[in-house]
Amino acid sequence: EVPDDANGVPDEPTDVQKRDGYTKAWDCTTGHRGVALGATLFHYGLEHDFGGVWFNLIPGGLKRLSYYSVKKAFTGSNAGDNLPPVISNMTVTPAGSAPAGGEFTVRADIRDPENDPLTNKIFLSGNYATGDKALVPAQFRSTGNGTFAVTAPEKLGVWKVYIQSEDGKGNAGIETESVKVVAPPVNGTNVALGKPTTASSSQASYGDCPCPPERATDGRTDTRWASDWSDPQWIAVDLGARTPLRTLQLVWDPAYAKSYEVQVSDDGNAWRTVHTTTTGNGDIDTIALTETARHVRLQLTARGTGWGYSLHEFGIYS
Structure with a gap:
């Protein structure tokens, strides 16, 4: 030893x-x-x-x-x-x-x-x-x-x-x-930290779970949100007010999204897509934005593994 x-x-x-x-x-x-x-x-x-x-x-x-x-x-x-x-x-x-x-x-x-x-x-x-x-x-x-x-x-x-x-x-x-x-540092303030976070589903009892959506916005990379093992899924953050959005940093667990859209909304009902990818690789995605919105959502459309979707951090920087 x-x-x-x-x-x-x-x-x-x-x-x-x-x-x-x-x-x-x-x-x-x-x-x-x-x-x-x-x-x-x-x-x-x-x-x-x-x-x-x-x-x-x-x-x-x-x-x-x-x-x-x-x-x-x-x-x-x-x-x-x-x-x-x-x-x-x-x-x-x-x-x-x-x-x-x-x-x-x-x-x-x-x-x-x-x-x-x-x-x-x-x-x-x-x-x-x-x-x-x-x-x-x-x-x-x-x-x-x-x-x-x-x-x-x-x-x-x-x-x-x-x-x-x-x-x-x-x-x-x-x-x-x-x-x-x-995770590499990002300029600005993580305005998603501790904000209300919801999702289409979450794992209650698998491995290190429960893995509720709020764990993707707790500022820690040793916790995670995990969805059910099916497509599509989503996770969304309510920033509380219209906020300038400059950078999105997604820290994926091995259960990552191959295809997803970043969507924003002012009222949580009408969404517009501001970023799309079909080549996700499960590492860290850093996405530049020039938007102002209250709500930010990831619309997850294709899994990269046989598991669900899992995020350690859903960082939104202003």
């Missing part, structure tokens, strides 16, 4: 800590002759994914510090071995509030024992955000001195960020930290 980090996910040991852990375990076993009956080394495989990087000695065929630690334990020496790069002091900024689709900064000290030229790569894993354990190459650019500007995923939640430094000799150093991806 390891402690959680500031984002509430397990704080994975570093490559150096993993290397030293194998050495200490070996020394403990061999140092207690007549007491220790033996030891078993679990080698989990060659996978280059969330679990593979945590446990494997040679993920994706790349030898790590822990591989050479185990080799030395069994053979007594690393003489003549070309050892992997060592990554230390990895940081992510801002670790707890990287805007979706924006950039965050990753920095680390990276050195190679033999001064081999290094190729640095950045990967992301959505294990905690989406359940996908795969390591996906991130979009990034090097800004020098072990610093990288990395593009955040569009999906909200806590992601794992990996620096992988390869020496071209079959070795790699890999370090990881977490980053929490949040």
